Amino acid sequence: MLARLLLGLLLMVSAAAAIAAELPQLPKARGEACIDSPATMRRDHPDMLKHQRDDTLRLGIRGAKASLKECVSCHSTQAADGHAVPVNDPGQFCQSCHAYAAVKPDCFECHATTPKAPMKEAAR
């Protein structure tokens, strides 16, 4: 009886340990604080972004609290050589969590994955 209990406990602990070991490792954000608590952001960020995208594009309302552009500029990292690493590269902020949750967002098929690149003026 005790042995069984112990075994069960051991299994539970090891399962928890396995999950903990696999939790995504996210690079640290640049900014001070996000627009809401981590729990809210994890749960609601798709709705937040979906809400404001129509307002911005169709009505021209700018400066909303939630903004994909801001997500990218705060959560993107820089490689050693100074160039910006796309947020959807493996191990990066967006991708590591989406890979863990097995969700493939299509935002980044169109939206920039790095902050604004310096404009290269073709004709000067």
Place this chain on the structure above:
Amino acid sequence: MTDLSRRQVILASGAILIATPAAARQAGQPATSSQRWGLLIDTAKCGAECTICVDACKAEMGLGGHDRPRTDAQYIRKVNVRDPASGAAHSVPVMCQHCAKPACVDVCPTGASMKRADGIVLVDRHICIGCRYCMMACPYKARSFAHEEQTGQQPHLPRGKGTVEGCTLCVHRIDEGKMPACVEACASRAKGAMLFGDLNDQSSEIAQRVAREATTRIRADLGLEPAVRYQGI
């Protein structure tokens, strides 16, 4: 100091600017139909070889090509026209004409092609299905289709495979109170052939010149009422 809007500062300074910048809306305010953004293009000042506006647009919008001019995205192009009878030649920059009655909006089955309250015609790529009806309907050949997966987009201009795109009149700049990139580049690096402004504002230079001088709209016979006007053709 009290917070003055950009417009109030400009008015108070009594400055008359060559090209009036737009009044930036307050953050959180929607575009309104009290404004109607437009362009006046003086073809006499537009050189046949000059592509400064086109290059500025490509840089601003992050439009990389695949060296396939027939299908690569272009929001503005130079059209060289010549009257066979007289030999008179003109070079005309043509972009989305931001029609008051846009044919693309009429035919779009999803509502992706849309006109903002201030007259700027856009494609909502969130709902565009890439059917390209709008490209067929547009008499100005102003829209492009993204055939390939896109990378290196600018944060202010998302663009992706399988959707239609076109000149946005640099809506991201207008909303900040700036001029479109092509207009700015033409003014600073060429002869300033383009004038941008609010056609509804009777005190704006563009509205006054349109009221005073002879201007034309290309394919005016179609009755789409473009916001882009030309002089000298």
